[in-house]
Amino acid sequence: MTAPSVLVEQHGSVRWLILNRPEHRNAMNDDMIGLLSSHARDAEQDSATSVIVVAGEGKSFSAGGDFRHFLAMDESEGILPFLERVSECFARIEASTKPWIAAIQGHAVAGGLELALVCDAVIAAHGTLIGDAHLNNRLLPGAGSSVRLERAIGKANARWMHLSGELQQAEEFTAIGWIRDVVPINELRSRAQRLALRLAAHDQAAQQNMKRLLLSLEDRRASEGLRRELEAFGDNWVEHDVPSALRAFLSTRTTQNSRKLTMTETREATTGRYVGRTVLITGAAQGLGLAMAERFAFEGASLAIGDLSEDAITDAARHIHESYGVDVTATRMDVTDSTHVTDWVAASRDRHGTIDVLINNAGIIRDNRIENISDEDWAAVVDVSLTGAFLCSRAVFPHMRNQRYGRIISFSSMSWRGNFGQVNYVAAKAGVVGLTRGLALEGARYGITANAIAPGLISTPMLESMNAEARTLLVGKVPMKRAGDPSNIAEGAAFLASEAASYITGVVLDIDGGISIGSSLR
Known part of the structure; x- marks a missing residue:
């Protein structure tokens, strides 16, 4: 029996959602996004859960989207409906009234970065590589990084990440303030759990009101920016023959x-x-x-x-x-x-x-x-x-x-x-x-x-x-x-x-x- 692409663990008042495609560095496909969205909804409604932690099984948090899945979707319903589901999933997480923590290791690239960006706090293992990297394969962001990355690390840093495609060490983001802590890999989950329990110690109703307040103060232009991002992704996909570039990439790797x-x-x-x-x-x-x-x-x-x-x-x-x-x-x-x-x-x-x-x-x-x-x-x-x-x-x-x-x-x-x-x-x-x-x-x-x-x-x-x-x-x-x-x-x-x-x-x-x-x- 095939293991689910998202694992669920409950540790006290902390719900863990663990991306589980380690053989593909937890690259995202429709099945994973569907399960993540469903589990996010369940965690939001569960009164016994105060905090949610999202992590990755194996050596990586997530290397982004699964290119083979992209190509398969392009040949069936098209790529944009899949990206809309990804965006809806990430928007659900961002709009949650409960705190979300991303515990990242290995690689948090493209979609993996975008998932971390919708969380309220990020903790990383030493040596974690983080990057936008879409442009390296002719792609544009499609799940929110063009809007959220600048908000997290500042305009100049975000522009450089988008335009260079470079991967950067997690340690570089602690001084900026986006990543809360960088810890040894063997301590990542225990430290994330401790961080989650600190948040869970507060009165849950008051904490949810705090999140509603913070969400209401977010830049109201964000929703328009996310809509425009999806449109730009679709235009670029067709105009610059991105499927050919992805097929070349996959051919090179195999x-x-x-x-x-x-x-x-x-x-x-x-x-x-x-x-x-x-x-x-x-x-x-x-x-x-x-x-x-x-x-x-x-x-x-x-x-x-x-x-x-x-x-x-x-x-x-x-x-x-x-x-x-x-x-x-x-x-x-x-x-x-x-x-x-x-x-x-x-x-x-x-x-x-x-x-x-x-x-x-x-x-x-x-x-x-x-x-x-x-x-x-x-x-x-x-x-x-x-x-x-x-x-x-x-x-x-x-x-x-x-x-x-x-x-x-x-x-x-x-x-x-x-x-x-x-x-x-x-x-x-x-x-x-x-x-x-x-x-x-x-x-x-x-x-x-x-x-x-x-x-x-x-x-x-x-x-x-x-x-x-x-x-x-x-x-x-x-x-x-x-x-x-x-x-x-x-x-x-x-x-x-x-x-x-x-x-x-x-x-x-x-x-x-x-x-x-x-x-x-x-």
């Missing part, structure tokens, strides 16, 4: 063809900076490597990912392709083996046509005091982290030099400056910094940048495996008093690989919550 897109096709078919780019990532089966692979896949990159575990890297590739539709190849490889590395790079070049970005992520830890570190433990750590980065960089460098373009990102650590009980790890990660600076000097004249990322305490399986007391002690030494999220690292890598970072080379980017300002964690 094809396994490795040919490179032309610049015209790229502009028409995708929202991503990395369509037409090939990204190689070592140690990509889990943790930070997998998070970075997903981040680049989200923006359309072709991927060649490697890991020592064949089963794990194959599963990762399958997951990425099913989630993002990009071309991804998985290889069981040992970064300490020169032949493995050379063969992997050559095969990736043959398959994808170019090698644009290399991320040297593979690394291991075998910590101990110096007198207890064996020859094998020393060699293993240095070989994987430093020699592996050298071998991979050496293998891609001629390709990048010939194409006069390349990005090499290698992983150091907050420990590279020195840390107790880690002399092998410190030596390897300090060596990565030296390698990076040397590569930066050699590559600069060829359009190749080389930079390093030094992560701090990040919520990975390695950190979670520590006993709770030790983990709490370590996190307590971070100035921000929390561990980072893998998405924080993935965003750093996506930036360093982008055109925005084209004049940055030879640097170490600390992503550590401020711990590098102080001294050793131990």
Whole structure:
């Protein structure tokens, strides 16, 4: 039996409505909108419910409308009746006399943003990406963002989001005041529930009167603006052949063809900076490597990912392709083996046509005091982290030099400056910094940048495996008093690989919550 596209949970006086199409990043279709509208009406009428929270199942809040559904509707009743139902649903939520809270994570894009905008409060997980993004696919807003976004974040900010199509971090909206708080992903729902209970503590009748008053003071031009938005969407849909652009987008995301897109096709078919780019990532089966692979896949990159575990890297590739539709190849490889590395790079070049970005992520830890570190433990750590980065960089460098373009990102650590009980790890990660600076000097004249990322305490399986007391002690030494999220690292890598970072080379980017300002964690 297929699960409903909107789940309902009741926690005391708080009703949770959870978008439930995680395999499609909770993209909206008629079924989801119908259920959301129905559940919104039920929650409004339920005297036992004081506050409603809307959230998304899986990794994303909502990536907006389901393009396949758009095309299907266009061929039946037309696209505008569907958008009218979306607008009516969102208007119902906005006009509710009960408070609504949006708990967002992953992506809140286009329709996902528009749903958040009709809520009274928004709380987000660290690393959440938010954007209008309609224009990237020839679309105009159709569910209220042209009216409501300016009201939430101001005219200049709204205009930029509409016209640029850029995705921005949730943290950028806290200073503006639209997002109330940004929290670790594993705390999102508990914090949203606490926020909801604070609102539910008030007298319900008085609170409903307060909402009626606030709604009555809203700009009366809003309804006219929403009507005009729908008309403009329909006109643009026909005049600029939007269905063709959406079909091209969907074709790009589902094809396994490795040919490179032309610049015209790229502009028409995708929202991503990395369509037409090939990204190689070592140690990509889990943790930070997998998070970075997903981040680049989200923006359309072709991927060649490697890991020592064949089963794990194959599963990762399958997951990425099913989630993002990009071309991804998985290889069981040992970064300490020169032949493995050379063969992997050559095969990736043959398959994808170019090698644009290399991320040297593979690394291991075998910590101990110096007198207890064996020859094998020393060699293993240095070989994987430093020699592996050298071998991979050496293998891609001629390709990048010939194409006069390349990005090499290698992983150091907050420990590279020195840390107790880690002399092998410190030596390897300090060596990565030296390698990076040397590569930066050699590559600069060829359009190749080389930079390093030094992560701090990040919520990975390695950190979670520590006993709770030790983990709490370590996190307590971070100035921000929390561990980072893998998405924080993935965003750093996506930036360093982008055109925005084209004049940055030879640097170490600390992503550590401020711990590098102080001294050793131990």
